[in-house]
Structure formats: C-alpha cells, structure tokens
Amino acid sequence: MKKMTKIIAAVMALVLLVSITACGKSGLTLEDIKADGKLIVATNSEFPPFEYKDGDAVVGFDMDLCAYIAKEIGVTMEVLDIAFEDVIANIQSGSAHIGAAGMTVKPDRLQNVDFSDTYFKASQVIILKEDAAFTATSELKNMNIGVQDGTTGADYVRENIKEPMGFASGALAIEAMKAGQIDCVIIDNYPAIEFVKKNPGLKVYETPLTVEEYAIAIPKNSPELVEVINKVIKDLTANGEFDKLLEKYELK
Ligand code: GLN
Numbered sequence: 001m002k003k004m005t006k007i008i009a010a011v012m013a014l015v016l017l018v019s020i021t022a023c024g025k026s027g028l029t030l031e032d033i034k035a036d037g038k039l040i041v042a043t044n045s046e047f048p049p050f051e052y053k054d055g056d057a058v059v060g061f062d063m064d065l066c067a068y069i070a071k072e073i074g075v076t077m078e079v080l081d082i083a084f085e086d087v088i089a090n091i092q093s094g095s096a097h098i099g100a101a102g103m104t105v106k107p108d109r110l111q112n113v114d115f116s117d118t119y120f121k122a123s124q125v126i127i128l129k130e131d132a133a134f135t136a137t138s139e140l141k142n143m144n145i146g147v148q149d150g151t152t153g154a155d156y157v158r159e160n161i162k163e164p165m166g167f168a169s170g171a172l173a174i175e176a177m178k179a180g181q182i183d184c185v186i187i188d189n190y191p192a193i194e195f196v197k198k199n200p201g202l203k204v205y206e207t208p209l210t211v212e213e214y215a216i217a218i219p220k221n222s223p224e225l226v227e228v229i230n231k232v233i234k235d236l237t238a239n240g241e242f243d244k245l246l247e248k249y250e251l252k
Pocket of ligand 1: 044047084101102103104105148150151152153188
C-alpha cells in the first residue's frame with residue numbers, strides 16, 4: 001500500500017510538471033516579431049504555384065498571403081528557403097516565425113506546431129510518363145513510387161501501398177522518373193499540374209488519393225499570431241482579394 005501511495009505521488013508530480021511546462025512555455029508574440037523587424041517565413045521554393053523561384057526571389061500564392069500577414073503585423077517579410085521536411089523544426093527552433101509551404105494540417109504535426117485556419121483544399125495525385133499504361137490505383141503496388149520526403153504524399157504511400165523512394169524535392173523525383181529510376185511520382189495536385197506543364201512527356205492521373213487542407217504553421221502557444229493570421233485570411237476572403245490571388249496563380 002505504501003509503495004502504491006509513492007507511485008501515485010510520483011505520477012501526480014509528473015503530471016503537474018508536464019502541465020506546468022506546457023502552460024508556462026510561451027510561444028511567439030507580435031512584439032517578438034516587431035522586435036525582429038521582419039516576419040521570417042520558412043518555405044520550400046520547389047512547390048509551384050504556392051512557392052517557386054522567379055530569378056532569386058521566392059514568389060507564389062503562399063508568399064503573397066504571407067506578405068499580407070507581414071503588412072498586418074507592420075513588418076516586412078523575409079523568406080527562409082529550406083527543405084520541406086525541415087520547415088517545422090525551423091519554426092520550433094525559432095529560426096523562422098511561421099511556415100507557409102502548402103502544408104497540410106495533420107494530427108502528428110499538431111504536436112510540434114499550431115495551424116491557422118485552413119486556406120486551401122488539396123489532394124495527392126499521380127504523375128506518370130505519358131506513354132505509361134495505367135488504369136487503376138491498385139496497380140501502384142507493383143510500381144516504384146517516388147515522393148518528396150516528409151510529405152503527406154510520402155505518408156500516404158507508406159501507409160497504404162508500400163515503402164516509397166524519397167527525394168528532397170518534387171523536382172528531383174520528376175528527374176528520377178524521367179531517368180527511369182521510378183515509375184511514378186505522388187505529389188499534391190496543383191504542383192503536379194505545374195510539373196507536367198514544364199516537363200513534356202508526362203501526364204497527371206487526376207483521381208485524388210487523399211483529401212487535405214493547407215494552413216500556415218505557427219509556433220505552439222502563440223495565440224496573438226494565430227489570431228492575426230486568421231484575421232488576414234478572413235479579411236482577404238471577405239474583400240475578394242483571396243479570390244484574386246487564386247486566379248493569379250490559376251488555382252481556380
Ligand atoms: N501538402 C504536402 C504536405 O503538407 C506537401 C507540401 C510540400 O511539399 N510543400 O506534406
């Protein structure tokens with residue numbers, strides 16, 4: 001019995017400690033961002049039309065959206081262009097204030113970051129060589145599938161089909177398919193359309209494999225930042241600017 005009491009006391013102490021750490025840990029405030037003088041946005045610029053390079057500049061739908069967020073906070077915007085799979089870690093470490101990378105809201109990501117309201121519906125689709133005979137997704141199990149590391153596409157293939165071949169970017173996966181190393185690439189639907197436009201000889205098998213929604217990734221425990229980002233999304237939707245952005249990037 002005494003032992004039991006000790007165990008219960010130890011468990012209760014642990015629970016208290018964990019909850020204090022969770023509540024006490026403050027995230028990012030708007031003052032913090034203003035003190036830095038700029039909003040640092042982590043992204044991966046190989047995901048058109050959401051983020052891509054135009055010369056040296058990183059542009060795209062997400063970047064325009066973040067420019068509005070920076071303006072609302074009253075600072076300029078700076079892009080931290082890194083591998084997609086490193087975006088969340090860079091927000092956690094404070095190297096970036098937010099992440100805007102066509103990022104799908106997923107329960108396991110919510111353990112490490114918070115998300116804004118969602119702003120775009122997406123799905124995973126299959127890119128194939130134009131001459132590939134492919135009629136049903138059940139054929140995927142017999143194919144070598146390329147994905148981008150750390151993405152929902154990679155998760156989908158691993159959980160539902162087989163171990164995929166991972167690449168640092170969608171563009172590298174496409175190159176590997178053109179070189180005959182893999183049979184197809186599974187990636188988000190709008191980037192897939194862009195990749196096929198730029199690479200003659202490829203096609204998209206458009207049957208959606210997943211249903212997903214993109215949101216801005218925000219450090220944990222940063223309620224002001226969540227509020228301001230959600231306000232920008234709401235305002236742009238209400239005043240028609242959001243629709244204009246969708247049209248600008250051929251997302252509707
Ligand atoms: N939407 C996918 C994900 O969140 C892919 C994002 C990306 O590659 N930029 O995993």
